[in-house]
Amino acid sequence: MASLKTKVIEHLFEKHWDEGTQSLRQSLMSLEDVAQAIRECNEAHGTNLSDRNPANFMKDLMRGANASANWPASVAARRYTAYQRTGDGDVFEFVPFRDDQTEPFPDAFKTREDAPRYPVQSISLPLVTKTLGRSDETWLVQTAINLRVVETHFAVAAAFPLIELSHLQMGIKLRQTEIDALFLGKTGDIDDPESVIVTCEAKHYKDPIIPTQIINQVQAAFTETDVSTVVPIGLRAIRNVGFYVTEFEAVRREDASALDQLSLAADAIYELRPPVKGI
Numbered sequence: 464m465a466s467l468k469t470k471v472i473e474h475l476f477e478k479h480w481d482e483g484t485q486s487l488r489q490s491l492m493s494l495e496d497v498a499q500a501i502r503e504c505n506e507a508h509g510t511n512l513s514d515r516n517p518a519n520f521m522k523d524l525m526r527g528a529n530a531s532a533n534w535p536a537s538v539a540a541r542r543y544t545a546y547q548r549t550g551d552g553d554v555f556e557f558v559p560f561r562d563d564q565t566e567p568f569p570d571a572f573k574t575r576e577d578a579p580r581y582p583v584q585s586i587s588l589p590l591v592t593k594t595l596g597r598s599d600e601t602w603l604v605q606t607a608i609n610l611r612v613v614e615t616h617f618a619v620a621a622a623f624p625l626i627e628l629s630h631l632q633m634g635i636k637l638r639q640t641e642i643d644a645l646f647l648g649k650t651g652d653i654d655d656p657e658s659v660i661v662t663c664e665a666k667h668y669k670d671p672i673i674p675t676q677i678i679n680q681v682q683a684a685f686t687e688t689d690v691s692t693v694v695p696i697g698l699r700a701i702r703n704v705g706f707y708v709t710e711f712e713a714v715r716r717e718d719a720s721a722l723d724q725l726s727l728a729a730d731a732i733y734e735l736r737p738p739v740k741g742i
């Protein structure tokens with residue numbers, strides 16, 4: 464599947480590449496652009512890639528450790544990657560590499576083995592629940608919420624000080640992004656605290672944290688709420704161990720629209736004891 468999608472990406476890039484100016488005439492690809500490119504590639508190469516769901520076209524390409532390998536070499540040679548775009552009928556956008564970028568989809572926030580480690584009890588999970596454990600993101604988030612992993616992080620290892628944290632909702636689908644879990648925090652004076660939103664992006668242990676997804680979540684949180692601060696975090700499974708939590712620098716509302724990269728503020732490994740199936 465990835466190799467077929469690679470051909471479609473390359474086809475779209477070449478279709479819109481201007482050799483004279485060494486630039487793209489069009490960088491943002493719509494649902495119809497992708498569907499049409501799939502049909503053209505099927506006809507040219509005798510393949511049968513479905514054009515019925517172009518909205519999910521980028522998911523397989525960007526998932527897992529092979530994201531950069533799945534990207535067309537000819538596009539990477541011209542130092543272009545892509546950001547997933549959702550809403551308004553868009554799918555993805557070709558974007559030039561950053562000056563220091565060496566591959567299309569770098570895993571900038573890999574699990575840091577020497578990060579601080581903290582034990583988290585999992586004995587409170589019923590045995591019947593543990594037997595149904597899976598490796599999908601829903602199970603990861605559900606387990607983390609049940610065991611209050613995020614609350615533990617902000618109590619023992621966080622960079623941003625909170626005096627209260629409550630889980631609001633999981634699996635929030637918005638027009639331009641999806642947030643795996645959303646929390647409401649309180650910071651500052653206990654008698655007059657300020658509200659803070661914490662967004663959470665969950666990842667399987669094989670999947671990289673994609674900064675643009677988290678940036679989209681931050682911007683959406685400001686659109687959907689009236690808070691002045693959002694603290695984004697990543698929650699990545701560590702196989703047979705637990706969770707790696709990456710906490711990024713807090714974002715103020717006035718800085719959200721210009722946000723284009725993440726800075727790590729704190730991280731920690733939370734070891735589940737005993738281990739939980741699927742994690």
